[in-house]
Amino acid sequence: xxxxxxxxxxxxxxxxxxxxxxxxxxxxxxxxxxxxxxxxxxxxxxxxxxxxxxxxxxxxxxxxxxxxxxxxxxxxxxxxxxxxxxxxxxxxxxxxxxxxxxxxxxxxxxxxxxxxxxxxxxxxxxxxxxxxxxxxxxxxxxxxxxxxxxxxxxxxxxxxxxxxxxxxxxxxxxxxxxxxxxxxxxxxxxxxxxxxxxxxxxxxxxxxxxxxxxxxxxxxxxxxxxxxxxxxxxxxxxxxxxxxxxxxxxxxxxxxxxxxxxxxxxxxxxxxxxxxxxxxxxxxxxxxxxxxxxxxxxxxxxxxxxxxxxxxxxxxxxxxxxxxxxxxxxxxxxxxxxxxxxxxxxxxxxxxxxxxxxxxxxxxxxxxxxxxxxxxxxxxxxxxxxxxxxxxxxxxxxxxxxxxxxxxxxxxxxxxxxxxxxxxxxxxxxxxxxxxxxxxxxxxxxxxxxxxxxxxxxxxxxxxxxxxxxxxxxxxxxxxxxxxxxxxxxxxxxxxxxxxxxxxxxxxxxxxxxxxxxxxxxxxxxxxxx
Numbered sequence: 220x221x222x223x224x225x226x227x228x229x230x231x232x233x234x235x236x237x238x239x240x241x242x243x244x245x246x247x248x249x250x251x252x253x254x255x256x257x258x259x260x261x262x263x264x265x266x267x268x269x270x271x272x273x274x275x276x277x278x279x280x281x282x283x284x285x286x287x288x289x290x291x292x293x294x295x296x297x298x299x300x301x302x303x304x305x306x307x308x309x310x311x312x313x314x315x316x317x318x319x320x321x322x323x324x325x326x327x328x329x330x331x332x333x334x335x336x337x338x339x340x341x342x343x344x345x346x347x348x349x350x351x352x353x354x355x356x357x358x359x360x361x362x363x364x365x366x367x368x369x370x371x372x373x374x375x376x377x378x379x380x381x382x383x384x385x386x387x388x389x390x391x392x393x394x395x396x397x398x399x400x401x402x403x404x405x406x407x408x409x410x411x412x413x414x415x416x417x418x419x420x421x422x423x424x425x426x427x428x429x430x431x432x433x434x435x436x437x438x439x440x441x442x443x444x445x446x447x448x449x450x451x452x453x454x455x456x457x458x459x460x461x462x463x464x465x466x467x468x469x470x471x472x473x474x475x476x477x478x479x480x481x482x483x484x485x486x487x488x489x490x491x492x493x494x495x496x497x498x499x500x501x502x503x504x505x506x507x508x509x510x511x512x513x514x515x516x517x518x519x520x521x522x523x524x525x526x527x528x529x530x531x532x533x534x535x536x537x538x539x540x541x542x543x544x545x546x547x548x549x550x551x552x553x554x555x556x557x558x559x560x561x562x563x564x565x566x567x568x569x570x571x572x573x574x575x576x577x578x579x580x581x582x583x584x585x586x587x588x589x590x591x592x593x594x595x596x597x598x599x600x601x602x603x604x605x606x607x608x609x610x611x612x613x614x615x616x617x618x619x620x621x622x623x624x625x626x627x628x629x630x631x632x633x634x635x636x637x638x639x640x641x642x643x644x645x646x647x648x649x650x651x652x653x654x655x656x657x658x659x660x661x662x663x664x665x666x667x668x669x670x671x672x673x674x675x676x677x678x679x680x681x682x683x684x685x686x687x688x689x690x691x692x693x694x695x696x697x698x699x700x701x702x703x704x705x706x707x708x709x710x711x712x713x714x715x716x717x718x719x720x721x722x723x724x725x726x727x728x729x730x731x732x733x734x735x736x737x738x739x740x741x742x743x744x745x746x747x748x749x
Contacts, residue, residue: 288346
């Protein structure tokens with residue numbers, strides 16, 4: 220029997236600004252919850268109701284879980300959903316029954332109502348909702364390095380171990396269960412990372428296809444089965460064919476002209492009289508609210524976009540799911556004939572492609588996985604949709620090989636995260652790491668307020684190690700915030716280390732840092748110091 224493993228990597232950098240009533244970058248989290256994580260939960264709910272025997276592997280990174288659990292962000296999440304629904308209702312109140320955008324506006328309002336009801340139904344505790352589906356076998360929830368630190372760039376084995384160890388602890392604290400697998404940030408395969416995974420009994424991870432294609436000895440099944448690394452970690456390589464059909468906006472499904480246009484938003488299109496402060500940036504300027512009434516239409520300007528038709532978009536998602544199921548079924552039969560053994564096809568994506576960037580993505584996933592779970596497409600047996608862990612239970616005997624050091628992203632060798640646009644940052648991160656180690660080795664972690672300050676210093680250092688900020692600097696988006704964030708963390712780190720060196724901790728300053736960046740309450744500074 221052939222198998223299909225779908226892996227979604229759910230992650231956002233930790234963003235929490237309680238010092239501001241409205242902070243634009245917090246909307247990254249609110250949009251992701253409303254448009255990606257709640258729809259995926261609804262998909263899993265539907266499988267439970269209909270007894271669909273499908274499953275997927277889903278990453279929920281520690282920063283994402285921390286934001287889901289932060290009381291202030293939960294309150295603001297509810298405010299965000301309510302603001303989206305309210306603006307749709309006000310817009311509907313000002314247009315007639317025959318208005319060309321009425322159908323799209325009603326659909327946007329109904330979606331906002333459903334999201335609000337689902338969020339309130341679990342009391343904002345999304346981690347618990349995903350954990351329930353994990354226990355039922357519909358999803359295998361995996362972790363990620365604790366602040367999305369890119370292993371090969373962090374260099375020191377003890378730092379990589381700390382990123383992995385803290386991730387496992389954060390996962391267990393948030394979901395009540397130990398993770399069995401992990402998404403290595405940016406698919407950063409490296410021997411030190413695999414050793415750290417084995418130390419925490421994490422038995423699987425995912426990679427770009429080149430990590431297995433260039434493994435030694437060469438893979439016997441190309442990229443259509445995982446390999447066991449010598450450390451005992453299964454590496455599932457990404458299927459490039461599946462990736463291209465889904466991911467590419469030009470060649471893949473998301474570019475279909477019937478799908479919803481991402482870059483037109485009611486937050487800009489609606490009359491200012493309809494808006495409250497929750498619909499605007501803190502400066503009073505317009506912003507996206509997530510209610511979008513236009514379809515892609517074609518390669519035309521934003522002003523020429525036409526009204527969105529949710530029925531036509533749903534039909535497109537169904538047709539694309541059918542095509543994708545047919546292609547993966549054909550692939551499975553062709554691969555088995557060529558290699559002489561049943562394949563495991565692995566499709567891996569950023570979770571936010573589905574729902575956030577590609578609004579109809581969750582519909583597509585639902586329809587596609589239901590088709591695989593039904594057992595046949597056009598009379599041909601389909602690959603069985605399973606989680607990575609379940610596949611290893613079913614097929615524990617795999618080739619042992621050394622995977623190639625690699626990443627995903629352009630070039631496959633980390634240059635997206637280390638280049639002339641961001642190398643200044645890595646020097647500062649490594650300097651901060653050395654000073655942190657010196658202070659902890661000289662003074663220990665202490666007790667009382669000293670212990671609090673040492674733990675907060677560890678948090679600030681871990682948050683500065685995130686690969687998100689150098690990625691944004693490379694891409695040239697949100698430059699001001701991406702430049703400030705790691706510098707702020709490093710500034711706080713050095714301030715705390717100076718307090719510890721002089722044995723005078725400013726408790727008021729420390730308390731402010733803990734309020735803003737008090738993630739991972741049981742962080743172990745000694746592990747990070749080595």
